[in-house]
Amino acid sequence: MFLQSDNLFTARGRLAKNPVINISDSGNVVTTITLAQKTPFKTEKNEYKTVFIEYVAVDTKNSSTATRLAEFNTKGSLVTLEGYHDSFSKKGEYVQVNRISAFRNEEGKEKTEQRRNEQK
Structure with a gap:
């Protein structure tokens, strides 16, 4: 029997490209990201x-994580x-999928763009 708690992960990294948003057959928002990890x-x-x-x-009825x-x-x-x-x-x-149940922004969109502008 598969238990979600048997396969937990924590990952930290930078997005290698912009998030990709799709809509599933059931109408849920599905976001795919690629992390660059050392x-x-x-x-x-x-x-x-x-x-x-x-x-x-x-996204589910109870969560808008995507x-x-x-x-x-x-x-x-x-x-x-x-x-x-x-x-x-x-x-x-x-098929194997790494499903995100929660995330924390260490550096959100505005801060990332500010850092980019300062590096120019």
Whole structure:
């Protein structure tokens, strides 16, 4: 039996691109983000390797996580995510998804844009 609590994760990183918003067949907002996350592994040049991991948030009757995630973040925003790993079979294909249940803005849209302008 699958229990959501068996597959929890916490992730922190910067959005590698702008959030992608879609509407599901049932009418829910679905937001997909890609986080750039540093690994503990280093390259030959002694720099930390970065991985790009995709995460998904879905609005429900009780939560507007997907809408808020897209509204308050942009490429480069620093966020901390909480969620769970989900897997299912879709048309005979095994699918694994990192589902976001909550997030915290460490650097929201306005602060990210301000930082970008200061770096120019």
